[in-house]
Amino acid sequence: MVTTTPNATHNWPAAHTSSQRAWRVGLNVAVGVVAALSLIPFIYLLVRASDKPFSEISALLLRTKTLEVLTTTALLVTCVVVITLTLGVAIASGLHFVALPFRRLLIIPTVLPLAIPSYVFTYTWVALIPSFSGFAAAVFILSLSTIPYIILATLAGLRSVDGSQIEVARSLGLNYRQTFTRVIWPQIKGHVSAGALLVGLYTMSDFGAVSLLNVETLTVTIQNMYRASYDRSAAAVISFVLIAFSILFVFGDEAIKRRSAKGQIVKTFSVKNSLIRKNYLRVSITAVILIFTIIAVIIPFYVLFSRFFSNPVPIDYTDLARATFATISVAAVGALIALLLSAPIGLLLSGKMTKFGQISNKIIVIGHALPGVVVGLALVSVGSKLGPLYQTTLLLAFAYALLFLAKSVISMSSSLARVPSGVKDVAATLGMNPWSVVRKVIAPIAAPGIGVGTILVFLTAMKELPATLMLRPTGFETLATNIWSAGSINRFNEAAPYALILVLVAAIPTFLISRPDHDDRAYIDNSAGGDK
């Protein structure tokens, strides 16, 4: 979660030994370093924007175009968030509560769109329908590619709802709808809101889909200003509009969480509900998932495969293998760096909630809305002064870590928040030093969630384009840069092999994330028929 829930705001044990004090100081210093690193793009933007006299800045901000683009962005984000929320929560609830056929397998296709970069998604649909373009098309593509965030978030929320409350609500005569709105929704809306935050930030920072579909959002304007190169300060000014817009989102999410957190009970997982067997629900939910699977998974995969096999240009397999290896290795290093960078802030947030921790957390999350080109140029500016480090895969991996740090931090802090404070206290009273507590107590409990966060960074980094173009070593090609350099829909056939491999490789970690947890499985297996 972006902010931890109050039930996680327990102190480290009161007995302050010197090692614990040193630990806290060290943790805060580490968090400070990470926050400073995440501030690089903001500082870069400030420096660039301050090149412009104030009169020009205000003229730029107040021109009609800025308002038009802001409106387009706001509308797009609203549409995408509303659609993904409605569909995502419905699908996730269906998967969680309803006895669907092949229930365990059905979750996989609903998460699989995560493996498809938005520009590849767009290419496949344009290949199918040449006139596919404009605002509605952008809403369609971005909704399909971001629904998985809501589905995963909702499922995580639903799994932490105490089953006994549902039993009580049902026995008091509440119907399914009432049970959902009064008992379940208040408990999961914090999770759902965090998912919506990710969807919103993703939509704001997307460039591939919107530019191909001719929709001008703030990110497209910023990118265009940079493409037109010499007025980097104007692009910086517009970036601040985007930042302001994303701050709105971050605080909205926080407000929802603050309210939803009240009265939340520490989950016990004591009671498992049996699955709903109403036929109309089973049929309609299955139908929704099937349709979703067809348009968001089967069609893109079909187009990719058919383009792959009809490709007249001979495929350079060494080149393909090299690009695949490059993509995987740099994204993996990026994910590892993100993991390392998010560890201190996650640990800090899982302990006592401090202002410093909250502010650092917000900086990181807000930075998530910045387009890749902004982070890319900021690192070109800083990186070119670093001599041999510039245009190395290491700096590129670091850029990935910085770009997607929010994903890792969010999962880290929410996983660590689930470690019961009592366990930490007992371990400390037994004389374990903080580091051993982390290693022997916290890490084993939080590991699965942290793993998922790291995989999400890995997954997104593999698909990243704008920062990759700027920061990669000269001559270094990833799958994404190869897809992009084919450059136009008419040459999509040439890009198809790269796109197909990218999607297939990305499908593996996506599959890992989508697997339902063990608890859930055990309970499905134990649920003994019986309509409710």
Place this chain on the structure above:
Amino acid sequence: MPTESDTPLKLSKKKIALAAAALTFLGLITGCSSSDEQASDVTELTIYSGRSEEYIAPFFAQWEAQSGIKLNIRYGDSAELSAQILEEGSNSPADLFLSQDAGSLGAIADAGLFMALPADVAAQIPANYVAANRNWVGITARTRVFAYSPDRLKTLPISVTDLTKPEYKNQIGIAPTNASFQAFLTAMIQSKGRDFAKSWLEGIKANGPKIYLKNSAIVEAIDKGEINIGLVNHYYVWEVSESLGRPVKAKIGFFAPGDVGNLINVSGAGVLATSKKQKAAQDLINYFTSATTQQKFVTDTHEYSLFVGAAAPTDLPALDKVGAPSVDLAILKEVKTTQELLIEVGLL
């Protein structure tokens, strides 16, 4: 959150160790790539190429074979790459910048990042295609034209200013972020004044143009029937036909002689002042401006040679017959004014 789905995912110590090893390895291979050789034993050159890989790569390959020097080529958009060089400043790893247009070259020359080339480099290129202080030289010429659909466009425009007329409403395609469009607009501003250019742009904007990222996308859009006319460089109709493997449903048209819409621009190159391999980079420029390579450009990429009296590409008038406006290429670097105007009008 997605992250709370309790996936059984265990990172074993072995895997972490493996990843750490991979990290070290990546650091090592990339750390080795920088070196500073003596001019005599140059083995590698770093090129920032604004010209797209598909058509320029064979030229690079030929020179690599001839010289025995390996080229590390960073492909990108000319304007983006010049932005990157400006951002890198004196720390730029580039030795040579090959650009699609004179504007991007001029911007880098203005920032003082190019060296002055000796007189024996590109000696046969006429002076009007070389920067006054020899900071950069032209390599090939391209003319601005309009591409149109012969089936759907009823009246051909006489002047580029005709495009603001209602009869072209919702039929025009432009690429305002593209360097070649900006170069044309710069020429308009410099020759006809800012106010003229501004009202022309506003007229175009009011005429419901479709905005594209690149010239080729405009030609493809004409072929698909999305638009009927677009402002592009002359070789894109040929290029798109090549990539489609069939004749494209678009033709090239020139405006009346002297119209600013017929601007001749050059692709060109400059050597970075900070390069430690300037001699080798100059050799590469000499290769591009040699008689054989110039002829190769005409036949292989459908561009104009800059040599006086050179043959034109197939189906095109000779360079001195296209009716180009008399514009000094040096002014094309004034692209900042152009971009400010595009931002002001709201096309950027």
